[in-house]
Amino acid sequence: VNEPATPDRAYHHGDLRQALIETAEALLAERGPAGFTLRECARRAGVSVAAPAHHFGNMTGILTAIATLGFQELAAAMERAAAESDGTPHGQLRAIGRAYVTYAFNQPHRFRVIFGRLPLDKTDSALAAAGARAFGVLASTIAALPGRGTQNDGDVALAWSAVHGFATLALDKHFGEDRPIEPLLEHILAGLERALA
Amino acid sequence: VNEPATPDRAYHHGDLRQALIETAEALLAERGPAGFTLRECARRAGVSVAAPAHHFGNMTGILTAIATLGFQELAAAMERAAAESDGTPHGQLRAIGRAYVTYAFNQPHRFRVIFGRLPLDKTDSALAAAGARAFGVLASTIAALPGRGTQNDGDVALAWSAVHGFATLALDKHFGEDRPIEPLLEHILAGLERALA
DNA sequence: TGTACATCAGTGAACGCGCGTTCACTGATGTAC
């Protein structure tokens, strides 16, 4: 990890993989999923159009890498929120629900790579593991609610649906262009608590 | 509306507008939103690539037309479901929630044109009217629940989020590849009823 | 410490492709008188 000979434009980039991921996200932020192209990523990273193939194989590869990162961050945010909550099962559930929606708002482009039907390599084990980890946080939190057994699929689906639907509809401005989100989110979380009581 | 001179390939098509909408939907069904192109629509309708412009102006135009149809159908399905329900406010809400999810499953491509971030002309008044109609069915049903005033935005957002989140997650197989949907849907609707009690 | 060599991470040019849109046009239709 030495300094390259010519600091900011060596033949070898240093960490092109990371740089490509960053430009890809900037591009997604700027143009949306439909405007995402590998060539533009390469261009913005100041690198030839063939370079990304060395790190990601193809377009699906880089999107899969971004989705994996996103899932890991989402899972981490939910875990952190649960840990910092008041510790009661319902408090934890609220905290992770809020973390889910907050993540969608803070990282809309990653969130959309995960859930927006872009081409992902679903056989990628890192992606699957990251997804399972995020799902696991929700499932175990629900399993800890009073009176639950081991079969909580319905409640997991209920909680996920409410929070995910809210995040996507709000992101796409379906509740109104300038609608403040926080009171609505509070209302959704309270409603979810009643639904799972 | 006479028969054309040569029945199935007259110079004038007869109803190219309708035919293009149908091929567009078939194409969306087959290739997904990312694989949708105007040229392929024209090709499948057996017409030159320039023909669609006469009816829809551009690509956004045909997608907007499809979204408008979809919203109208969705609204109609919800209205029908409410009318055929047991008539109690909660029964109506359940019925329209079920109608929403059922529509998403029956017409996944129209549903995705509406909500899938394809380019739509949001200034189109027919689209806006159809959207408002669908939204209105939900809002008025919730307003009819016992003890509601005129400000039910939070409850509307809650109901919409739950049902929309469920529909999108289920359509994208996030509850599992071969998961039967009906029991989950029943659970979500029951949970929503508790949340709005 | 020096050197041969394998490997890594880039280049740059080219491949073949399909896209949305525009344009001047023409054949068919329908309407006014």
Place this chain on the structure above:
DNA sequence: TGTACATCAGTGAACGCGCGTTCACTGATGTAC
């Protein structure tokens, strides 16, 4: 009933474009001896 003419709904060719991917290559790095 006939006819001139406006309008409608198509054609076909071309525009310019950017895309993903592949290929043989080469410069830089690192390692074995």
